[in-house]
Amino acid sequence: MSTSAVRMDGRTWAMLLVLCGAIFLEGIDVAMLNVALPSIRADLGLSTGMLSGVVSAYVLGYGGFMLLGGRAADLLGHRRVFLTWLVVFLLFSGLGGFATEGWMLLVSRFVTGVASAFMAPAGLALVTAAFPPGPARTRALGIYAGTAAGGFTLGLVAGGLLTSLGWRWVFFAPVILAALILAAAVPLVRRPDGPEPRTGGFDLAGSLAVTGSMLLLAYGVVRLEHPGEGTALTVGVFAAGALLLAAFAAIERRSRSPLVRLGILRSPALVRTNVTALLFLAAFAGFQFLMTLYLQELRGWTTWQTGLALLALGADVVLAPTLTPYLVNRFGNVRVLFGGLVVAAVAYGLFLPLGIDWAYLLMFPILFLIGVAFALVYGPLTMAATDGVDEREHGVAGGLLYTAIQFGMALGLSAVTAVQVAALGDGTSTGARLDALRAALLVPFGAVLLAAAVTAFGLRARRRAPDAAAPAEPAPSAVPSAAETAG
Numbered sequence: 001m002s003t004s005a006v007r008m009d010g011r012t013w014a015m016l017l018v019l020c021g022a023i024f025l026e027g028i029d030v031a032m033l034n035v036a037l038p039s040i041r042a043d044l045g046l047s048t049g050m051l052s053g054v055v056s057a058y059v060l061g062y063g064g065f066m067l068l069g070g071r072a073a074d075l076l077g078h079r080r081v082f083l084t085w086l087v088v089f090l091l092f093s094g095l096g097g098f099a100t101e102g103w104m105l106l107v108s109r110f111v112t113g114v115a116s117a118f119m120a121p122a123g124l125a126l127v128t129a130a131f132p133p134g135p136a137r138t139r140a141l142g143i144y145a146g147t148a149a150g151g152f153t154l155g156l157v158a159g160g161l162l163t164s165l166g167w168r169w170v171f172f173a174p175v176i177l178a179a180l181i182l183a184a185a186v187p188l189v190r191r192p193d194g195p196e197p198r199t200g201g202f203d204l205a206g207s208l209a210v211t212g213s214m215l216l217l218a219y220g221v222v223r224l225e226h227p228g229e230g231t232a233l234t235v236g237v238f239a240a241g242a243l244l245l246a247a248f249a250a251i252e253r254r255s256r257s258p259l260v261r262l263g264i265l266r267s268p269a270l271v272r273t274n275v276t277a278l279l280f281l282a283a284f285a286g287f288q289f290l291m292t293l294y295l296q297e298l299r300g301w302t303t304w305q306t307g308l309a310l311l312a313l314g315a316d317v318v319l320a321p322t323l324t325p326y327l328v329n330r331f332g333n334v335r336v337l338f339g340g341l342v343v344a345a346v347a348y349g350l351f352l353p354l355g356i357d358w359a360y361l362l363m364f365p366i367l368f369l370i371g372v373a374f375a376l377v378y379g380p381l382t383m384a385a386t387d388g389v390d391e392r393e394h395g396v397a398g399g400l401l402y403t404a405i406q407f408g409m410a411l412g413l414s415a416v417t418a419v420q421v422a423a424l425g426d427g428t429s430t431g432a433r434l435d436a437l438r439a440a441l442l443v444p445f446g447a448v449l450l451a452a453a454v455t456a457f458g459l460r461a462r463r464r465a466p467d468a469a470a471p472a473e474p475a476p477s478a479v480p481s482a483a484e485t486a487g
Contacts, residue, residue, distance in 0.1 A: 012130050015188045019123045020147035021181045026116045027151020032170045035159030039167040050102040056222040057106045061113025063406045064215035069118035070399020071259045082122040089115035090178040097171030121398030128386050128394050139325040145379040146320025153314035160307035206259040209248035216241030224414035273384040274404040279451035281405045282412030283444035315371030324379040333380040334458040340376025341452040348445040416440040
């Protein structure tokens with residue numbers, strides 16, 4: 001390899017580290033805020049509804065604008081969109097740190113969610129464009145996915161530490177990190193050689209329809225957390241969201257420059273990937289929330305102790321960039337994905353008989369097992385999201401994946417909350433609260449079982465594929481790429 005080629009490779013990997021920093025920033029930002037909510041309420045005197053709105057505002061911004069963000073990245077250029085919205089993220093996270101009233105937090109979190117909706121698909125597209133299909137892309141996406149997953153888990157620990165210094169640091173710390181990432185991104189993140197961004201319009205009617213639909217559906221999911229409050233309104237919100245989604249599909253069929261080319265949804269592998277992502281992240285987010293309640297409210301642990309206890313979930317930070325790419329190159333995306341879902345089902349099942357006096361030494365190996373499952377699942381999902389998709393549509397494909405992830409997390413939180421509230425009823429004793437929490441633990445267990453069933457269809461499709469169009473004598477030394485094994 002020439003000196004220039006080595007230098008080019010070094011620059012590419014340096015760019016990957018910058019993009020990893022950005023996706024880590026998004027994950028840690030969400031996790032840290034969740035830990036700081038009680039302190040924010042105590043300081044600003046926020047009502048329960050306003051505090052819930054602070055969390056929901058991010059979900060609405062992220063979920064509502066993700067598809068538009070993916071399309072904008074494909075049309076305007078992935079680098080331009082990534083850098084522009086990184087600046088927006090920095091500015092509005094800082095606004096949250098200076099907030100003196102609830103509405104300032106709402107605006108900050110909503111716009112921060114919108115910024116993440118544009119940054120995430122642009123960042124994923126930059127990674128896939130920089131690394132050609134094969135072992136290099138598999139390794140790069142493994143590192144990228146592991147960093148993203150690490151943000152969700154390490155954010156709990158960081159949030160506990162920063163909140164002890166003052167809840168405003170939960171907003172200021174991302175500003176500092178975003179500024180460092182921006183300083184490195186300007187010289188390092190460049191559009192790799194490849195297809196030019198697509199030309200065409202934004203399909204304004206389609207953009208309005210799908211954004212309105214996503215906003216309504218996200219709001220409906222958030223309302224599920226309070227099953228007894230305005231059931232008719234919740235049903236109406238979901239119905240309105242579904243109608244706008246149907247209108248969006250009709251618009252896209254007639255549009256000359258569709259926001260989402262409907263043909264991309266005809267891929268069974270792509271649909272399976274997004275459904276699995278939604279179900280798996282619903283299970284993980286719901287479980288993480290329930291464990292936080294269990295450790296803090298039933299066991300009386302501090303925020304800092306809870307964050308350290310859940311650090312076992314961060315096993316994916318080490319395994320995702322090391323073990324997962326090797327397994328994917330050896331066995332293929334679908335097999336690794338299915339294995340990870342089985343591991344997750346076993347781990348969630350082991351937590352179903354949770355007791356009030358379980359020692360942490362008993363919980364640690366199960367939590368570690370969930371971290372292993374996350375490493376085996378999240379990476380292959382990220383790899384499969386753009387598999388077989390034209391590079392000029394990688395932004396949209398990334399938008400679909402992150403929309404599924406965000407809706408999955410919101411749905412998981414809402415579902416476990418609704419089940420817990422219904423199971424608890426009027427009970428107030430420790431035993432009743434533990435029983436309600438056990439009932440809610442069935443949600444992540446059931447969601448991951450359903451995700452495994454969906455992925456099993458991919459295993460069947462992969463076994464049939466060689467019979468349909470396999471080479472007569474495959475080279476024995478060939479290593480299957482992610483593109484060849486995503487099923």
